[in-house]
Amino acid sequence: MSTQNDLAGAARRLLEADIDARVDAVRKASEAATEAEHAEARHRAAQAAHEAAWKDALTVGWNERELQRIGLRPPGKPSPRRNRAGAKPTQSTPDVGSLNVTNDNESND
Template identity: 40%
Template sequence: MTDQKLDPEEAVRLARELLQETTERRVNAVRALVDASNTVDVAEQSVKDARDAHTKAWADAITSGWSDKELRATGARPPGKASTTPRARRSNRASTTPSADVAAQ
């Protein structure tokens, strides 16, 4: 037991502060989640719009007299085909472990 008496109102005040801090963190997490979700929605719509425009431009080129083969020969990518841009490869360097370093000494 303690010799000091606890003030119930002070305990209530501290409890409310703790709850408010926890609530604020949780609310801020929801805010960040919804912001990120909205950003994804906008990006997905932009990608859809770009794909639709690409499909229409390809169709317009075909309608104007170009063949698929001729358009491909220009380097144009047909709709629905993934980009062939090469990606950087990951390095497969072997990592050394401390035990291997010690054994080598």
């Protein structure tokens, strides 16, 4: 038969494990929030650098159309969407009934 001290000790261990898990969850959430704040700051700095570099290119004689034609994305425009890593682009197959195929070896009698 368990003593009161054994039961109290078991209860304490269960409660402490629960507290440890909850504190660990708060620690992880705090670290993630801090990293998100740092990432947002890096993003803002990158956007400002992009804007400045774009203006510099315009200042030295490029125009917006030329920059876009060579593949540069203007500041403030979203990046083009890309396929997920490893995903192959889908290739559509034409409807056979819609193809107009002629055989040059056949005679049209």
